Amino acid sequence: MLDSKYYAENHDPVKESPSRSRLFSYAYLLQTDRLAFLCPLLEPQRRLVAQTGAELQIVSPEQSFTLDGYGDVVHSYLHDVLVEKSAELEAFRAVAENRLCLDGVEETALSEATSMSGPFTFKDTRDFSLRVLKAAADEYSWEVRNRYDLEQDGDWTREQIETRCEQRYEHTTTCVPVFCREHGQEWIDLYFFQNSSDEVEKEGPLKLL
Incomplete structure (x- = not known):
């Protein structure tokens, strides 16, 4: 489950209750336990939701923002999530790279x-x-x-x-x-x-x- 809404540089949706609650609601309806905010201007982070075991993540480049760097981290996140369900993606990614x-x-x-x-x-x-x-x-x-x-x-x-x-x-x-x-x-x-x-x-x- 991805939230791609724009969040300003100093605005952390992980700490903001309405944004977090909205994402949790969608995740509950879709029965998924991998949740992420796409936030190119924030620091990447990962948190475990104790009550449900779900993983909440901010997807963002480790270094300063570039389009290529941002694209790479989004691609890596999607791969890591999807390969859990479709193991063949590991081979397909190896061929692509x-x-x-x-x-x-x-x-x-x-x-x-x-x-x-x-x-x-x-x-x-x-x-x-x-x-x-x-x-x-x-x-x-x-x-x-x-x-x-x-x-x-x-x-x-x-x-x-x-x-x-x-x-x-x-x-x-x-x-x-x-x-x-x-x-x-x-x-x-x-x-x-x-x-x-x-x-x-x-x-x-x-x-x-």
Whole structure:
């Protein structure tokens, strides 16, 4: 539940009874326990409502206000709330912030992330690991020109991918691989979607070796 009404810099809606009561009323009607005021000019804070266990938060940038900074904290808040109900958002966010790492597959295919007839199945783990490695080494890596620059043409990395796939039941599980780069380091994360339980498991980082 979000309150996006404008509040002046020195006006704290958490301490103001009418604003707080109004938000609590809406939250009660909608049966939610995550409440937030969007206040770009206030200090971020978080409070627990003892009577109900609900969390009341002021969403605001840690640093001085910028449009990008404000957008980032609102995006992060929404992600943190929604991922509790839809675990697959963790993988989708990772793709949005990095690269989908599967040769021949575009991000638009994420709508089929849990489909057992889609591109993210791994019944042939050897073929699947090759598609991941080709995308990582041939397309995205800044450290190697292609997979043939890796030890044994990337067989170690492929074996790591295959081992993690083989630990899952391939008839009810799909995998979204993500290529990541940060501070000069490159790696692959694997997000496994358990269709039988709506769970998402992350494996990684897997280095390109």
